Amino acid sequence: xxxxxxxxxxxxxxxxxxxxxxxxxxxxxxxxxxxxxxxxxxxxxxxxxxxxxxxxxxxxxxxxxxxxxxxxxxxxxxxxxxxxxxxxxxxxxxxxxxxxxxxxxxxxxxxxxxxxxxxxxxxxxxxxxxxxxxxxxxxxxxxxxxxxxxxxxxxxxxxxxxxxxxxxxxxxxxxxxxxxxxxxxxxxxxxxxxxxxxxxxxxxxxxxxxxxxxxxxxxxxxxxxxxxxxxxxxxxxxxxxxxxxxxxxxxxxxxxxxxxxxxxxxxxxxxxxxxxxxxxxxxxxxxxxxxxxxxxxxxxxxxxxxxxxxxxxxxxxxxxxxxxxxxxxxxxxxxxxxxxxxxxxxxxxxxxxxxxxxxxxxxxxxxxxxxxxxxxxxxxxxxxxxxxxxxxxxxxxxxxxxxxxxxxxxxxxxxxxxxxxxxxxxxxxxxxxxxxxxxxxxxxxxxxxxxxxxxxxxxxxxxxxxxxxxxxxx
Numbered sequence: 001x002x003x004x005x006x007x008x009x010x011x012x013x014x015x016x017x018x019x020x021x022x023x024x025x026x027x028x029x030x031x032x033x034x035x036x037x038x039x040x041x042x043x044x045x046x047x048x049x050x051x052x053x054x055x056x057x058x059x060x061x062x063x064x065x066x067x068x069x070x071x072x073x074x075x076x077x078x079x080x081x082x083x084x085x086x087x088x089x090x091x092x093x094x095x096x097x098x099x100x101x102x103x104x105x106x107x108x109x110x111x112x113x114x115x116x117x118x119x120x121x122x123x124x125x126x127x128x129x130x131x132x133x134x135x136x137x138x139x140x141x142x143x144x145x146x147x148x149x150x151x152x153x154x155x156x157x158x159x160x161x162x163x164x165x166x167x168x169x170x171x172x173x174x175x176x177x178x179x180x181x182x183x184x185x186x187x188x189x190x191x192x193x194x195x196x197x198x199x200x201x202x203x204x205x206x207x208x209x210x211x212x213x214x215x216x217x218x219x220x221x222x223x224x225x226x227x228x229x230x231x232x233x234x235x236x237x238x239x240x241x242x243x244x245x246x247x248x249x250x251x252x253x254x255x256x257x258x259x260x261x262x263x264x265x266x267x268x269x270x271x272x273x274x275x276x277x278x279x280x281x282x283x284x285x286x287x288x289x290x291x292x293x294x295x296x297x298x299x300x301x302x303x304x305x306x307x308x309x310x311x312x313x314x315x316x317x318x319x320x321x322x323x324x325x326x327x328x329x330x331x332x333x334x335x336x337x338x339x340x341x342x343x344x345x346x347x348x349x350x351x352x353x354x355x356x357x358x359x360x361x362x363x364x365x366x367x368x369x370x371x372x373x374x375x376x377x378x379x380x381x382x383x384x385x386x387x388x389x390x391x392x393x394x395x396x397x398x399x400x401x402x403x404x405x406x407x408x409x410x411x412x413x414x415x416x417x418x419x420x421x422x423x424x425x426x427x428x429x430x431x432x433x434x435x436x437x438x439x440x441x442x443x444x445x446x447x448x449x450x451x452x453x454x455x456x457x458x459x460x461x462x463x464x465x466x467x468x469x470x471x472x473x474x
Contacts, residue, residue, distance in 0.1 A: 004279050005031035006292070007465060008235065010306025011128020011153055012243065012440075013037030014375075014416075015423040018316035019055075019116035021309060024461040026123040033126040033153060034117050036140055037133065038375050038416065039109035040102070045088050045425040047073070050081030059112040059119075064146060065199040071101070072108050087428045093374030094135035096179060096188060096387055103139040107197065110143030124150035126208075130244070131157025132345055133375050137177050138192035142169050145205045153235060155213025156244050156347065158222070163210055163229025169194065170207040183381035183403075213237050213283070215246035217272050224276060233279040235304050236268050241284035242306050242442040244347040245338065252340065259338040260348050274299045285444040289468050307442040308451055308464045318424035321437050324354050326448070326457040334445045341411040342438070344376050344392035349415070352439040358413050363436050368429070369395045369409075373416035413438055 009025040011017045013035035022032030046056050057077070063069040082088070091102055098106075110127070117125045127144045129137065131154050141152065145166075154162055161177055168175040174193035181188060213235045214220050223231050239245045239262045249265040273280055282295040283304035295303045309315065311322055311329075328334040335353045342359070343349040351359040358364045371377070371394035380403065382388050390402040393412040400406045417427055418438035426435040451459045451467060 004233075004301040005029075005124070006302035007031070007468065008126070008153075008281055008283075008302065008304040009033050009309050009461075010242075010283070010304050011035045011126065012306055012310050013128070013130070014039075014419040015042050015316040015425070016310055017128065018423070019113050021312070021314040021316065021461060022117035022125055023119065023121070024314045025309070025465070026117065026125050027121045028462055028465050029123060030465060031124055031126055031151060032117055033128050033151070034113045036110060036113075036127045036129040036144065038373065038420065039113050039140070040091055040106045040136070041373060041375075041416075041420060042423070042425065043072075043109040043112060044076045044091060044105070045420070047076040048078050048082045048088055049425075050078055052081070055116055056112060059115045060108070062115055063108055063111055064202060065197065067199055068104050068197065069108060072105055075101070085428070087430070088425070090372065090427075093372075093377065093389070095389065096135070096190065096379065098135065103192070104197065106136050106139040107143035107146070110140045111147045114144045114147035114149045118148060126151030126153055126211075128153040128155075131155065131159045131162075132347075134177065134179055134190065135377075135379075137162075138165065138175060138190055141165055142192060142194055145169050145208065146202075148206060149208050150206070151211060152208045153211045153213060155235070155237065156345070158219065159212050160223060160227050162212075163227045163231060166207050166210060167229045170205045172198065172202060172205070179379060181379040181381055181387055185381035185385055185387075188387070209233070211235050211281075215239070215266065215268065216249070217269050220268075220273060220276060224278070231278065233281070233301070234273070235281045235283050236270075236273065236300075237304070238268075238282075238284035239266060239338070239348075240443040242310070242336075242350045242440045244343060244345065244349055247347060254340065257337070258340070260340050270298045270300075285442055285447075287442075287444060287464070287468065288447060288450070289470075292468055305464065305468070307445055308448055309461060310441060311448055312451075312459055312461050312464055314461045316423045317439075318422065318437070321354075321357075321422055321439055323457065324356070325352055325439060325441070325445075326452070328352075328354070329446060329448050330452055330457055332446070332449075334448075336441055336443050336445050338443075339411075342413045343415055344378075344412045346392075350440045350442065352441050352445065354439060356436060358418050358436050358438050364413065367414075367433065367436070368431075369393065369414070370429075371395075371398075371414065371416075372427075373414075373420075375416045
């Protein structure tokens with residue numbers, strides 16, 4: 001593999017960019033990336049399903065601290081899998097002072113995903129985190145580094161202190177990370193000391209290459225000037241990319257269809273970006289040969305590709321949702337809506353319009369609001385100066401009791417439960433309700449048709465790479 005990959009496979013969460021997809025892409029000489037979102041929840045559900053192929057247990061057997069691995073396995077693994085009519089048990093939600101067993105689970109879950117992505121080849125693998133989901137950052141990063149992760153990608157925020165964390169963990173040294181807490185109060189840090197978790201001494205770890213995901217020149221300059229360690233390059237993600245988008249700069253205005261309007265202020269000046277002297281990759285609708293040629297001509301090291309990989313055979317999406325979307329694509333009926341209020345984070349979020357998902361009004365109305373996974377919870381200061389947590393997708397009365405505005409809950413979707421449903425791990429509620437998914441994709445979803453075989457919908461990660469690279473070089 002060259003110094004820099006031409007194609008970075010997008011880190012689509014939760015569990016869409018899972019270890020199988022990343023392993024396949026990396027084996028083919030490009031950069032496979034796993035999503036680092038909710039990996040603790042994903043691991044415990046895989047174990048409760050009985051880990052039928054044994055992949056989770058095989059990775060656990062290679063974890064460098066066997067006593068810790070045994071605690072996780074004994075706590076969550078169910079031989080033969082749980083009964084179909086039994087809900088999943090869940091670990092507690094992360095907080096500033098998460099219990100030790102949750103931090104251990106988080107370290108191991110990230111190790112497992114990266115280890116499996118790297119198994120059987122020697123090519124680099126990356127992991128993608130959401131900066132806004134800060135609470136599990138430190139144990140997540142350390143677990144990924146224990147597995148030898150080669151790249152760390154991070155967006156949805158300003159990850160200015162992550163380089164210092166990577167430097168510290170490479171030497172198994174303690175690290176802190178500033179926690180953003182809404183309201184007035186003393187600044188607080190998250191803390192993690194690897195020495196408190198190590199069962200034996202280990203040699204230094206490889207410090208991963210760090211690639212923040214940016215949407216402005218200002219953020220690129222800020223990161224290079226003020227980060228507490230090396231920023232090795234950038235992924236430049238435009239508002240056409242799937243998942244969360246950066247909000248438009250300036251006052252939010254909506255189009256006739258109710259989508260955020262982006263303008264010239266939201267475009268990155270690539271000439272100024274080149275002057276910074278670090279490699280960059282362009283993302284958001286760049287998954288075609290023509291766009292790859294355009295990116296290379298603009299001075300980019302390559303492109304990040306998400307949507308075509310999200311629906312290939314190696315994806316973590318459940319077959320039901322994958323096939324539902326691809327049949328729409330094949331029929332020319334696929335539609336992506338940039339929803340300004342779906343996500344409790346206040347970031348616009350791309351949703352694919354399919355009936356059996358919480359993006360559909362009727363399906364959304366059937367669900368009783370509950371926040372029990374908490375990946376996107378917001379820390380805030382209470383009136384007595386303590387830290388509590390709230391989410392705009394929780395019950396309205398609960399959110400209001402925590403000082404939140406009731407109008408901020410209108411139309412909010414529980415992304416945490418929906419994204420786990422996307423990958424075939426839906427929670428079963430006491431009233432018999434089974435959580436529904438919420439599929440995200442970039443605006444270029446219709447271009448996936450170029451990868452579909454005649455009279456079929458199945459294509460592989462290799463098909464995506466071969467088509468983009470072969471045509472781009474012709």
